[in-house]
Amino acid sequence: MNFFKRKAVRYSILALLLLGAGAAYYGYTEYNRKVKDIATMHPDFTIQAAVLLDEFSKNDSLSSKKYLDKVVAITGVLKSLDKDEKGFFTVVLGDPAANSSIRCSMDSAHNAEAATLSNGSIIEVKAICTGYNADDLGLGADVMFNHSCIIKK
Amino acid sequence: MKKIIFLFSTVLLVANTNAQDKYFTKTGKISFDATVPKSPENIVAVNKATTMVLDTKTGEMQFVVQMKGFEFERALMQEHFNENYVETTKFPKAEFKGGIQNNEKIVYTKDGSYATHVKGKLTMHGVTNDVETDGKITVSGGKISTSASFSALFADYNIIIPSVVGDKVAKSVKINVECALEALKKN
Numbered sequence: 001m002n003f004f005k006r007k008a009v010r011y012s013i014l015a016l017l018l019l020g021a022g023a024a025y026y027g028y029t030e031y032n033r034k035v036k037d038i039a040t041m042h043p044d045f046t047i048q049a050a051v052l053l054d055e056f057s058k059n060d061s062l063s064s065k066k067y068l069d070k071v072v073a074i075t076g077v078l079k080s081l082d083k084d085e086k087g088f089f090t091v092v093l094g095d096p097a098a099n100s101s102i103r104c105s106m107d108s109a110h111n112a113e114a115a116t117l118s119n120g121s122i123i124e125v126k127a128i129c130t131g132y133n134a135d136d137l138g139l140g141a142d143v144m145f146n147h148s149c150i151i152k153k
Numbered sequence: 154m155k156k157i158i159f160l161f162s163t164v165l166l167v168a169n170t171n172a173q174d175k176y177f178t179k180t181g182k183i184s185f186d187a188t189v190p191k192s193p194e195n196i197v198a199v200n201k202a203t204t205m206v207l208d209t210k211t212g213e214m215q216f217v218v219q220m221k222g223f224e225f226e227r228a229l230m231q232e233h234f235n236e237n238y239v240e241t242t243k244f245p246k247a248e249f250k251g252g253i254q255n256n257e258k259i260v261y262t263k264d265g266s267y268a269t270h271v272k273g274k275l276t277m278h279g280v281t282n283d284v285e286t287d288g289k290i291t292v293s294g295g296k297i298s299t300s301a302s303f304s305a306l307f308a309d310y311n312i313i314i315p316s317v318v319g320d321k322v323a324k325s326v327k328i329n330v331e332c333a334l335e336a337l338k339k340n
Contacts, residue, residue: 033228068221068242069235084180085298085333088201103179105201105222130202131219131245137206139177139337144202144219 038107038126038147041071049076049093049102056143057100060132067129067143073151074102075124081117089114091125091148099140104148113150124152173336174210176297181205181332183218187307187323196230196322198223205332207299212256214271214299216330218247238312239278247277249284259290266291271301278310288330298333 045067052074056063076093079101083089091114094101104127106114117123127145135141181203187196200223205216220241225231235241251273253259259267267290275284288301304325307314314322 031227031229034226035224035228035231064245068245082180084182084201088180090180090202103202105180130221133204133217133219137177137204137215137217139179139204139206142179142204144222146202146222146224 035147037109038071038128038149039110041126043073043126044070046073047075049074050095052102052143053094053098053100053141056132057141060134064132068131070129071126072129072145073124073126074104074145075122075152076102078117078119078121078123080119081114087111091117091123091150093123093125096120099135100142101140102143102145104145107147107149110149117150117153121153123150125149126151175206175208175337176334177204177206177337178332178334179204181216181330183216183331184329185223185326186329187326189321189323192321192323194227198225198231198234200224203330203332205299205334206337207297207334209256209259209261209297212253212259214252214273215250216248216332220245220247220277238307238314244278247275249273249275251284253290259292261290261292261297264292264294269299269301275305277305278312280310282309296333296335298331300329300331302327302329304328 052067052072074093077096078091079094079096080092081089082092088108089106089111091104091106092101093104104125125145125148127148130144130146133142133144180201182199182201183203184197184199200218202222203216203218205214207214220239221235223231223234225234251271254270254272255268259269269288269290270285271288272283272285274281282305284303284305286301286303288299291298291300304327306325308324314324
């Protein structure tokens with residue numbers, strides 16, 4: 001009887017240790033988890049730039065509910081390529097004659113992919129939707145994305 | 154006829170001058186730091202897509218930042234920021250409206266570094282508070298850039314940090330704004 005009791009206690013301790021180690025490992029990996037590389041993420045939506053802009057201009061609150069935090073693959077004309085003083089690129093898609101745009105801040109790991117793009121070319125960008133700026137400041141409306149990477153040049 | 158030409162030229166000149174008074178960016182940087190000595194690591198994030206407009210004639214300025222655009226190194230920190238603390242789905246934007254109090258002392262046409270005093274209202278997490286801080290305007294080769302740093306108490310914006318991490322996150326967050334502006338050309 002004692003033999004079985006000792007065995008049960010031993011197995012219980014072992015199970016608890018394993019459980020504790022598992023929890024510690026989970027906590028450690030979860031705490032250190034990096035933001036996922038956009039290149040490995042599957043898009044929730046694949047859409048043309050003009051269609052996306054049209055959706056937001058018609059109903060921005062509904063479109064925000066649909067696209068915010070989502071991975072979107074967008075195809076459109078490269079309207080401009082903005083480079084800041086630190087060398088970070090923002091890819092601007094849309095009709096060059098229109099005031100509204102889709103603005104995609106490049107992910108730092110994929111920033112170099114934008115360097116060789118030329119205005120007027122049709123490209124595909126994958127990025128995460130972060131919001132919509134209506135034309136309140138007289139600068140045109142923008143659908144905003146970050147963590148962008150270039151899929152097709 | 155001469156009068157009409159003069160009037161027309163004056164209107165054109167005024168319209169052009171107004172356009173050149175305004176400067177803007179859509180790639181302004183706002184970063185924040187909520188690190189304290191007990192933080193297990195730096196609690197920092199940056200947003201590289203801040204929109205800002207400055208009217209050099211009046212000193213009025215406005216910036217808008219999409220809160221979901223803040224980038225953290227660690228995913229868990231970013232998720233907590235968006236979902237638990239700042240509730241970015243419910244309150245997607247932060248906005249500042251204000252002005253440079255000593256705008257008359259800044260010569261936007263002359264290279265130099267000018268100290269500024271900025272006052273205005275900052276709206277974040279659905280709460281608006283008065284903000285006042287010192288900053289800097291740099292004019293170099295016709296280009297204007299602005300920078301300012303200030304602190305904001307989380308509690309002032311109803312942002313609640315859970316007590317379990319309360320001693321690991323600063324109660325007052327340091328916010329840094331840097332914007333390189335370009336002239337707003339009116340079509």
